[in-house]
Amino acid sequence: xxxxxxxxxxxxxxxxCSGDDLQDVVVTADAIATAVAIKRNTASQYLNTxxxxxxxxxxxxxxxxxxxxxxxxxxxxxxxxxxxxASIEELFAxxxxxxxxxxxxxxxxxxxxxxxxxxxxxxxxxxVGLPILLTGPTGSGKSFLAKMFYNYCVQQGYxxxxxxxxxxxxxxxxxxxxxxxxxxxxxxxGAYTGADRDSGGLFDRADKGMLFLDEVHRLGxxxxxKLFEYLDNGVVSPLGETRASHxxxxxxxxxxxxxxxxxxxxxxxxxxxxxxxxxxxxxRTQFEREGLTKLFFLNQAKHVHRTLxxxxxxxxxxxxxxxxxxxxxxxxxxxxxxxxxxxxxxNLENDGRLHINVSDLPAEIWRGSNADSEGTRLRLTxxxxxxxxxxxxxxxxxxxxxxxxxxxxxxxxxxxADNYQxxxxxxxxxxxxxxxxxxxxxxxxxxxxxxxxxxPLNLLKKIMKVKLDSLAAxxxxxxxxxxxxxxxxxxxxxxFSYWMLSAQDHALLTKISDTLAGVSPRIAKFTDEITKMxxxxxxxxxxxxxxxxxxxxxxxxxxxxxxxxxxxxxxxHGYSTASSxxxxxxxxxxxxxxxxxxxxxDIDVETIGQRISDYIASHSISSGMILMVDMGSLEGIHKYxxxxxxxxxxxxxxxxxxxxxxxxxxxxxxxDIATIVNSTVEGIKSDGRVIYPEKVxxxxxxxxxxxxxxxxxxxxxxxxxxxxxxxxxxxNAYDYRRIRQESQIKVxxxxxxxxxxxxxxxxxxxxxxxxPLEKLIVGEDSELLQEALGSVADSKQIDDAIKTIxxxxxxERVINxxxxxxxxxxxDTIDVVxxxxxxLAKKPLTNPKRMALYVHVxxxxxxxxxxxxxxxxxxxxxxxxxxVLDNLKTALSVVEDKYSVTIPKSELGYIDDIVEG
Numbered sequence: 001x002x003x004x005x006x007x008x009x010x011x012x013x014x015x016x017c018s019g020d021d022l023q024d025v026v027v028t029a030d031a032i033a034t035a036v037a038i039k040r041n042t043a044s045q046y047l048n049t050x051x052x053x054x055x056x057x058x059x060x061x062x063x064x065x066x067x068x069x070x071x072x073x074x075x076x077x078x079x080x081x082x083x084x085x086a087s088i089e090e091l092f093a094x095x096x097x098x099x100x101x102x103x104x105x106x107x108x109x110x111x112x113x114x115x116x117x118x119x120x121x122x123x124x125x126x127x128v129g130l131p132i133l134l135t136g137p138t139g140s141g142k143s144f145l146a147k148m149f150y151n152y153c154v155q156q157g158y159x160x161x162x163x164x165x166x167x168x169x170x171x172x173x174x175x176x177x178x179x180x181x182x183x184x185x186x187x188x189x190g191a192y193t194g195a196d197r198d199s200g201g202l203f204d205r206a207d208k209g210m211l212f213l214d215e216v217h218r219l220g221x222x223x224x225x226k227l228f229e230y231l232d233n234g235v236v237s238p239l240g241e242t243r244a245s246h247x248x249x250x251x252x253x254x255x256x257x258x259x260x261x262x263x264x265x266x267x268x269x270x271x272x273x274x275x276x277x278x279x280x281x282x283x284r285t286q287f288e289r290e291g292l293t294k295l296f297f298l299n300q301a302k303h304v305h306r307t308l309x310x311x312x313x314x315x316x317x318x319x320x321x322x323x324x325x326x327x328x329x330x331x332x333x334x335x336x337x338x339x340x341x342x343x344x345x346x347n348l349e350n351d352g353r354l355h356i357n358v359s360d361l362p363a364e365i366w367r368g369s370n371a372d373s374e375g376t377r378l379r380l381t382x383x384x385x386x387x388x389x390x391x392x393x394x395x396x397x398x399x400x401x402x403x404x405x406x407x408x409x410x411x412x413x414x415x416x417a418d419n420y421q422x423x424x425x426x427x428x429x430x431x432x433x434x435x436x437x438x439x440x441x442x443x444x445x446x447x448x449x450x451x452x453x454x455x456p457l458n459l460l461k462k463i464m465k466v467k468l469d470s471l472a473a474x475x476x477x478x479x480x481x482x483x484x485x486x487x488x489x490x491x492x493x494x495x496f497s498y499w500m501l502s503a504q505d506h507a508l509l510t511k512i513s514d515t516l517a518g519v520s521p522r523i524a525k526f527t528d529e530i531t532k533m534x535x536x537x538x539x540x541x542x543x544x545x546x547x548x549x550x551x552x553x554x555x556x557x558x559x560x561x562x563x564x565x566x567x568x569x570x571x572x573h574g575y576s577t578a579s580s581x582x583x584x585x586x587x588x589x590x591x592x593x594x595x596x597x598x599x600x601x602d603i604d605v606e607t608i609g610q611r612i613s614d615y616i617a618s619h620s621i622s623s624g625m626i627l628m629v630d631m632g633s634l635e636g637i638h639k640y641x642x643x644x645x646x647x648x649x650x651x652x653x654x655x656x657x658x659x660x661x662x663x664x665x666x667x668x669x670x671x672d673i674a675t676i677v678n679s680t681v682e683g684i685k686s687d688g689r690v691i692y693p694e695k696v697x698x699x700x701x702x703x704x705x706x707x708x709x710x711x712x713x714x715x716x717x718x719x720x721x722x723x724x725x726x727x728x729x730x731x732n733a734y735d736y737r738r739i740r741q742e743s744q745i746k747v748x749x750x751x752x753x754x755x756x757x758x759x760x761x762x763x764x765x766x767x768x769x770x771x772p773l774e775k776l777i778v779g780e781d782s783e784l785l786q787e788a789l790g791s792v793a794d795s796k797q798i799d800d801a802i803k804t805i806x807x808x809x810x811x812e813r814v815i816n817x818x819x820x821x822x823x824x825x826x827x828d829t830i831d832v833v834x835x836x837x838x839x840l841a842k843k844p845l846t847n848p849k850r851m852a853l854y855v856h857v858x859x860x861x862x863x864x865x866x867x868x869x870x871x872x873x874x875x876x877x878x879x880x881x882x883x884v885l886d887n888l889k890t891a892l893s894v895v896e897d898k899y900s901v902t903i904p905k906s907e908l909g910y911i912d913d914i915v916e917g
Contacts, residue, residue, distance in 0.1 A: 139326030609640025774851030
């Protein structure tokens with residue numbers, strides 16, 4: 001009973017929504033209750049059930065309105081993207097402008113996209129447009145596309161509504177060029193025997209219209225030459241005309257199945273600037289083949305005046321077939337299938353539908369597809385449900401746009417907008433949106449790629465690689481390995497999936513984008529750089545959808561990898577003096593260390609200063625910048641640099657290749673800026689100085705390790721990842737012995753506010769708190785770091801950063817970051833070492849010492865495997881006990897046995913510092 005009432009409600013909605021002007025239709029619960037003779041609250045319940053099932057759409061006006069889903073799809077031209085709308089304006093803002101005849105062709109947004117775009121361009125050309133040559137296999141749809149091209153020209157006003165579409169198959173006259181000439185151009189009385197009167201030709205008949213010459217390759221050389229007069233001058237001469245030619249205005253479109261280069265005269269091909277290749281049905285996408293299948297079944301439903309209930313297995317088999325004879329063969333298969341179903345009286349069931357089953361398919365399909373193959377068996381295990389095709393349907397109701405790759409971008413952003421309205425800007429929104437974006441990127445990358453569009457995919461990949469490499473270098477970040485592929489695919493598909501946002505949707509997506517920009521300004525900067533490049537270099541339209549996609553995708557794809565190395569620039573007068581020096585040095589050291597600015601001889605110092613300022617603005621600089629100049633007059637160039645300078649600037653005069661090479665080598669060895677400038681100046685007998693910032697200093701956290709700079713760098717990377725954009729802090733790794741020198745700290749304090757030192761062993765620097773790495777691992781002493789960061793951030797920012805640090809600094813993550821070894825296996829081995837030592841020493845190891853040993857010994861094992869042991873130790877000032885060293889040697893023998901290494905005495909000294917320190 002309930003089902004009958006619901007069906008009656010839906011039937012009444014469809015009846016009320018049967019017209020075209022739905023905006024004036026008011027379907028309310030009261031109206032339905034009256035029509036179906038039920039209570040209003042009952043009608044409301046059924047209406048909301050229909051909305052949830054997708055059969056109806058609800059608009060929250062006063063009173064609430066309801067519309068049939070199918071009726072809206074018909075009137076809007078697109079499927080409604082959700083079940084409820086806030087207003088009538090929002091609902092009907094989706095209404096698509098009527099598609100032009102070419103836009104309605106199946107494949108217009110897929111494999112025929114670029115072809116149709118070229119045909120439209122040819123139609124727009126002044127005068128009679130440009131002639132077009134359609135190429136492709138027999139049965140690929142060339143004649144149909146030619147007629148759609150004519151309809152397009154009429155709709156756009158390029159041709160009058162009373163113009164003619166004249167079709168000639170040239171194959172019928174291939175052996176008689178004179179007869180063909182008379183048919184095309186007409187003839188004069190007496191032109192040949194039997195020509196007793198003047199007669200116009202097809203050019204005259206198609207005047208101010210279109211002439212379609214099919215199978216044009218059958219004209220032969222003489223027939224092609226006869227077209228030259230019109231192609232060159234727009235005139236024709238009837239056969240037998242001895243005086244003047246006459247003008248006609250005819251749009252020409254040709255078609256051929258043959259190879260253009262080998263079949264036609266080159267003089268003919270040069271006159272046909274627009275050549276359009278139509279792919280065969282086997283080269284069309286799955287989406288297009290399914291659309292063609294449904295179109296032909298729809299045509300059959302109209303022809304037999306019955307609703308067809310088509311098994312989805314039938315659709316799958318017909319869509320997946322290989323067709324030797326192209327579209328015509330598919331069409332014949334469908335005609336025979338319907339004929340077979342009609343011949344079986346039992347297929348016409350009580351519901352009045354004609355059921356189309358697998359058994360109705362013609363036998364030719366099974367012979368052609370080899371029914372014993374695994375592929376056919378797999379197809380036969382598909383869905384057993386049916387698709388109804390009724391005579392009064394429109395094709396748009398049958399084609400599932402949501403399965404089309406281009407439309408999935410739109411669907412994804414509709415869901416992102418819904419998520420934001422549900423969650424607001426929080427972790428749940430970011431997580432669900434990231435999942436949606438990841439699903440979209442997977443679909444884009446792994447789906448079938450169609451070669452279409454004015455910007456090819458390969459070009460997008462190349463351009464995007466250059467841009468991402470530039471951003472990575474300028475901002476010291478890393479992009480995940482497939483970032484350039486994902487972004488290139490997105491903008492490739494956006495060429496065919498660009499839609500005008502409603503004012504409401506635009507405002508909502510802009511709000512999301514602006515909020516994200518406040519949360520992640522660095523990501524917003526990358527987004528602006530990429531969209532600007534796409535818009536200016538590729539002339540592709542950009543809107544908030546593009547920005548929001550990049551913001552959401554890059555949240556996970558960008559990894560902070562702060563390269564705090566010193567930036568170096570060569571400034572030299574001459575066309576390529578600076579660039580030559582930089583290129584030579586960079587090739588020698590195998591890395592892009594040296595930048596350059598080539599300067600004209602007459603450039604003034606203010607302009608040079610502006611160029612340096614521009615460089616600083618587009619690069620991330622924290623540890624300083626060295627300017628190598630070619631003359632002493634530029635020694636004061638720093639005075640002309642604009643903006644806030646919060647890093648030291650070193651200046652070296654009389655630059656040469658040798659100078660740049662010395663500087664590059666020291667930068668690679670992570671020397672500080674004062675050491676680099678002073679040692680270089682002394683070595684080449686030049687002038688130089690370091691200018692430190694007077695007011696603004698960057699906040700610095702130092703990482704160090706007594707076993708070398710490598711481990712210190714790895715600790716730095718972990719902190720960089722933890723801080724990311726949360727805090728205004730620079731993390732730099734320094735050699736343990738240099739940090740212990742008072743002079744080194746004084747140099748650093750000229751350029752930085754030194755907040756804290758994080759490492760494995762305390763270098764004991766006065767006035768700078770030390771946070772042991774092992775304490776971070778076990779979650780102790782985080783208040784030390786919190787206190788150190790108190791001057792650069794508020795309590796919430798610090799709390800967030802500390803939480804991230806504690807997450808990143810689990811022992812497994814630390815060991816995995818510091819070494820290439822498996823953390824679990826290494827930790828098991830170190831557990832045995834520590835237990836052996838405790839048994840031998842007869843005293844326990846505290847938790848902080850155990851954490852320190854996990855980190856230190858794991859790095860030790862990797863050094864020994866790489867054959868890079870530390871061979872020096874300050875035994876002179878050491879207080880190592882011989883018995884302790886012996887116990888350590890015995891305990892560590894398990895490492896030597898398991899990894900086939902030998903631990904030198906110098907390494908034991910460092911371990912002694914941990915267990916006895």
